[in-house]
Structure formats: structure tokens, C-alpha cells
Amino acid sequence: MTAGALSDAAAPLNVRRILRVNHAGEYGAIRIYQAQIVVARFIAPDLLPFLTETLSHEKEHRRRFRELMTLRSVYPCGAMPVWGIGGYAMGFVTALLGRDAILVCTESVERTVHAHLDKQLDALGTTDSEVSTVIRAIQQEELGHLDHALTNRTSNALFLRWLSRGISLATATLIWLSTYGEARFVRR
Ligand SMILES: [Fe+2]
Ligand SMILES: [Fe+2]
Structure with a gap:
């Protein structure tokens, strides 16, 4: 597909929703x-290499969705x-x-995101193979x-199990708001 080949209105609704929520979600992950x-840096310096590398992945994910x-x-x-x-x-x-x-937060967010990406791949089917390929890699x-x-x-x-439930619920709610909720309440 070439740049500008499709207008926002021409891209299928599910593809628009998927790209928007994924791009926003990667931004949320970057901020986390x-x-x-x-x-x-102060309480768990042993986690810094993991957190720093993961941050670089999330930035790349956001860039790839933005490109699409x-x-x-x-x-x-x-x-x-x-x-x-x-x-x-x-x-x-x-x-x-x-x-x-910190690790429970990562675990809960990533588990919720993984399940969400699975649903997206199902919903996409063969609609946009380029988007499906990027989602699978990410x-x-x-x-x-x-x-x-x-x-x-x-x-x-x-308390960590309760924290995990709360984080999963918050993540799922934001995902919903950024897909069906936004489609319903925010007109562009
Ligand atoms: Fe990501
Ligand atoms: Fe991630």
C-alpha cells in the first residue's frame, strides 16, 4: 500500500480502531x-536493564503502529x-x-494486551495482512x-494478586474506551 492510498474513511472501521487503540496503548506502555x-533507580536497580530494554521495544512498537x-x-x-x-x-x-x-504491573498489562491482540487478529482475518503481520511480530x-x-x-x-486484578481491569477499561467508547463518543 502506498502512502495516502486510503483516506481515514476508506480504511475499514476495524482497522482504524485497531491501529488507534494499539498506538495509544504503546504510548501508555512507554509512560509506564x-x-x-x-x-x-532507587528501589530495584537490578530491574533497570530489563525496564530500559522493554522501553525501547515499546517505542519501536508505537513507531510501527504510527507508520501504519x-x-x-x-x-x-x-x-x-x-x-x-x-x-x-x-x-x-x-x-x-x-x-x-513493578513486575506484577508488567505481567498484568502484558497479559491483557496479549489477549487483546489475539482478539484483534481474529477480528482482522484477511482484511489487512500488513497490519496482522505487524501485530504478530509485536x-x-x-x-x-x-x-x-x-x-x-x-x-x-x-496484595500483589489484588494489584494484578486492578491493573488488568484498568488496562481493559482503557482499551474499551479507546475502541468502542471512542467510536461512540468522539466524532472525528
Ligand atoms: Fe508494546
Ligand atoms: Fe510490552
Whole structure:
């Protein structure tokens, strides 16, 4: 597909929604890891190599989704500021709760994102193979983030399980708001 070949209106609705929410979600992930890096310098310096590398992955994910959006003239999600502020707050607060809370945050976000990407691939079918290919490649890296968090956590305390549920719920809610919610309430 060449740049500008499709207008926003011409790109199928599900492709527009998928690209918007994924681009916004990667921005949220960037803000989470940026906040965690700030706090981890003091409370969990051993996690810094993982957090720094993961941050670089999330930046690349955002760039790849933005590139696909540009090619299809798709506008960014209207809820981007919510993703940015919410992501930073989530990253900062979880990091203050300690090393395992940082890993629980990664685990919960990445697990929710992984399930969401699976649903997107199902919904896309053969609609846009370029978008499907990028999602599959990114999904593999997100799985790597999840695996690292799972294997490096040292505690399964009750408060961490509740934290995990809260983070999963918040992530799923933002995903919903940025797809069906935005489509319903924000007209572009
Ligand atoms: Fe990502
Ligand atoms: Fe990730």
C-alpha cells in the first residue's frame, strides 16, 4: 500500500480502531516504563536493564503502529492524554510499592494486551495482512516481557494478586474506551 492510498474513511472501521487503540496503548506502555525506571533507580536497580530494554521495544512498537496509521491516513486516538497520564501514574505508583509490584504491573498489562491482540487478529482475518503481520511480530515481543516478569517475581502475596486484578481491569477499561467508547463518543 502506498502512502495516502486510503483516506481515514476508506480504511475499514476495524482497522482504524485497531491501529488507534494499539498506538495509544504503546504510548501508555512507554509512560509506564518511563515512570518505573525513575523509581527503580532507587528501589530495584537490578530491574533497570530489563525496564530500559522493554522501553525501547515499546517505542519501536508505537513507531510501527504510527507508520501504519500514516499510510492509511488514520488519526491518533482521542484518549491519548488519558493513556499518557494513566500509564505514568500506574507505573509510578506500582514502582513505589516495590520490586515485585513493578513486575506484577508488567505481567498484568502484558497479559491483557496479549489477549487483546489475539482478539484483534481474529477480528482482522484477511482484511489487512500488513497490519496482522505487524501485530504478530509485536505480540511475540510482548510475550517476552510477560515471561521475564513471570520468571523474575519472587512473591505471590495477596496484595500483589489484588494489584494484578486492578491493573488488568484498568488496562481493559482503557482499551474499551479507546475502541468502542471512542467510536461512540468522539466524532472525528
Ligand atoms: Fe508494546
Ligand atoms: Fe510490552
